[in-house]
Amino acid sequence: MSIGNSPEDERPFEDGRSSDGHEEEARPSVGRALQQARIAAGLTVDDVSSATRVRIAIVHAIEADDFTPCGGDVYARGHIRTLARAVHIDPAPLLARYDDDHGGRPAPTPAAPLFEAERIRPERRGPNWTAAMVAAIVAVVGFVGFTAFKGGDSDTDAASQVTQGATPSASKPAAPKPSNTTATPKSDPSDSAIAAAPQDKVTVQVSAVDGRSWISAKDHNGRMLFDGLLKKGESKTFQDSSKVNLILGDAGAIQLYVNGKKIEDDFQPGAVERLTYTKGDPEVG
Structure with missing residues (x-):
């Protein structure tokens, strides 16, 4: 049984003091605000994890204001947005509080000069x-x-x-x-670049069709191909000899084509997805 399965066990202290007897700040921290909203909604950590696909350990860490397991500011902000929507509160004040506490909103990382796929084709x-x-x-x-x-x-x-x-x-x-x-x-058969994907490689096209999203792409050696913001209407193509690893900050805004095939998914707006694709028929890792 995971920690936090009973919302009643996590209710805040009635006298406004923390467990060590000190008064809490007037404005709760990001993690505390998410925890209070979850308890008020009658949800457990398992409930939130199942609804958002965010791992239980990461939910616990965020509610304790430990954002290290998120893997960086970009992904931490995506998790905060996802969890806030799951517990029915506005994510904007929480994101502003997070930015204040962590030195401001992160700047997008420049794209790699040329992707391997664009250079080979x-x-x-x-x-x-x-x-x-x-x-x-x-x-x-x-x-x-x-x-x-x-x-x-x-x-x-x-x-x-x-x-x-x-x-x-x-x-x-x-x-x-x-x-x-x-x-x-x-x-004639290649009306688009993705349709001509070579059979001996894995080719992934990421398009922001329903809004902007932070994305990260790495090759099979863990080398970073791209880490930044993909604006609405933009697309990026990645290629590797065996495997492409993706992280989507807002998977609901993304449309994927893998090895020439459109990926039919049920990604929810604001959801953070970690995906792996290999050669042949698309397979989500």
């Missing part, structure tokens, strides 16, 4: 055909030059033969043209 399409065309042109020019040089040392009959031989050689550039024609259908 252009290199997998055009450059191969461009190299093939350049090689073909160089081969034709070299052949024509060699033929002309050889014809200068021959007699008139040999020059005539070279001229006749140059005609079929001039038609040789037609060889790469059919390969370009066959390459055209390959670009």
Whole structure:
């Protein structure tokens, strides 16, 4: 049985004093305000944890004004907002109190210069055909030059033969043209960048469709790909060879596409979600 299953056991002292006999401040702390609101609503810690998907240990820590398990100011603010809504109080005063106590609202972390997915995708399409065309042109020019040089040392009959031989050689550039024609259908199936996700990697697209949200993305080595605010209408794409780890500060505002497939979810507004995706069919870790 987890601590806090009985709201009556956590009621505040009637005489306005704390357990050590000292008077409490006129304005309760963030954790104390959340605890009092939960008790007033007749909810246990288990009830709040089940409704918000915030772990029981984190709920206990926040109510004790210990925000270390949250993993940073961004996630602490998201948890405060989620818990406040669960116990039916306005989160804005609590967030303002938290910011006052912790040096102000955190500034967004700049995005990584270029994501691996955005750097790899252009290199997998055009450059191969461009190299093939350049090689073909160089081969034709070299052949024509060699033929002309050889014809200068021959007699008139040999020059005539070279001229006749140059005609079929001039038609040789037609060889790469059919390969370009066959390459055209390959670009048709990819109407968007996410649809062309390679099968040997995991590709995740995060879009803020219903509002802004703080997000964090790491690769399989734990390297930070992005940690900051995604505004409404913005999207980010992440790619890794095996695994992408996500934390969504307001999962209800986010739409996910993983390996070319839309993720159907029931994320609630303000809910903090920790997700892991791997190659193949999307699987939430």
